[in-house]
Amino acid sequence: MMLAALSGWTTLGVGGPADEMVFPETVDDAAAVVRRCAASGLPWRALGKGSNLLVDDAGVRGVVINTQRLRDISVAPDGRVRAGAGVATSVLMRRTMDGGLGGLECLVGYPATVGGAARMNAGGRWGETGARIEDVVAIDAAGEIVTVSAADCAFGYRHSALGRMLVVEVGFRLPQVDVAAYRLRISEIHREKAAAQPLKEPSAGCVFRNPVGASAGRLIDQAGLKGRAVGGAMVSNVHGNFIVNRGGAAATDVLRLIDTMREAVLRSSGIELRTEVEIWRRG
């Protein structure tokens, strides 16, 4: 299927088209897409909610595999949960809470799919997704369906070994909780995040990874960059590590702003920031 701009598929709202976007409905469908790409030498990329992505204005070559139709979910009373890669983490939280399960504080306050959260080992102060994962079912580069244990996922800071695979299903093991107390805790975390981050404006979350022992947001703030804008892209006034799209931003605006931030922080602190947001380029 030929596609309109990827800007409509990302939370930052920038980026050009993909040559093709597909929506596999089953694990076998997904494996067939990867095999077709492998056989024809076409590059492919996985797309969840697009909440950690900056897509170039020229778009991307090859096939974007949108996981949104992989949305089966099962919740067992013993705390074992299986969820398709395209299940929204908000749905995962609601369904597991209905089953008396908790342990997903790490997923509060941002849109994501189960596959994207596993791949990125999403989280922060309140824990990380990988800590709740038992295994991941994925399609490898040759199009084979493989099961990867949590240990082999090698979860680290916003990192996993799943980068070259398509995650199709994730197995979680979650603790039984007092649901009323858990619900309260989730709302408190949400309130705390909403006060500190521009959750209502289009963004891709934190632009830069935190350097060891430092906060990227604080370094950007100290470099005097809050409110700095290039075209439609602006460093949030609420949190220095967020770039918001204040309307009509192009990817080039965001990329130029990222360079400005990196250079200013290097000048003021001697620290070289590395991006957390994933940049998709056509080349």
Ligand SMILES: Cc1cc2nc3c(=O)[nH]c(=O)nc-3n(C[C@H](O)[C@H](O)[C@H](O)COP(=O)(O)OP(=O)(O)OC[C@H]3O[C@@H](n4cnc5c(N)ncnc54)[C@H](O)[C@@H]3O)c2cc1C
């Ligand atoms: C307001 C806001 C706040 C945020 N706060 C946080 C936070 O506190 N902590 C945090 O960790 N992140 C945060 N993020 C970033 C983002 O939400 C997470 O990284 C999230 O896990 C991305 O999930 P996604 O489904 O949107 O993945 P996408 O953005 O679609 O993809 C991200 C990467 O994962 C890959 N990917 C996606 N799905 C799959 C799959 N099925 N198989 C293999 N690879 C896949 C993509 O190819 C891409 O490389 C925030 C974002 C926003 C907008």
